Amino acid sequence: MAVAFKKAEEEGSQDVNKPGFVYILASRRHGTLYIGVTSDLLARVHQHREGLIKGFTSRYGVTRLVHFEPFDDMVSAIAREKQLKKWKRDWNLSLIEVSNPGWVDLAEGLGFVPKR
Numbered sequence: 001m002a003v004a005f006k007k008a009e010e011e012g013s014q015d016v017n018k019p020g021f022v023y024i025l026a027s028r029r030h031g032t033l034y035i036g037v038t039s040d041l042l043a044r045v046h047q048h049r050e051g052l053i054k055g056f057t058s059r060y061g062v063t064r065l066v067h068f069e070p071f072d073d074m075v076s077a078i079a080r081e082k083q084l085k086k087w088k089r090d091w092n093l094s095l096i097e098v099s100n101p102g103w104v105d106l107a108e109g110l111g112f113v114p115k116r
Contacts, residue, residue: 020077024067037081
């Protein structure tokens, strides 16, 4: 838990007790995956979809929100993110398949325009 708290502080989280989200983005069904954590899911998804964050997701076209989990605080969200990043790829694919078997872009349900 201390490591998660330290990460929250390093990322500039002023209040580690604020709600957080773990999310998984995909390039396509069974494609490239990205696991992240944020305190503002809508803003973060927008940044990924619009390519505003230079790096892995913009380089590989990873923009489809296929899974997310809300948490009461950032420390718990960061701990879950670390857990998912340690999982085997197949385990993460199974997690997505159970919660979103059609690999629907969940961002559309949050008000985002469909990506083509």
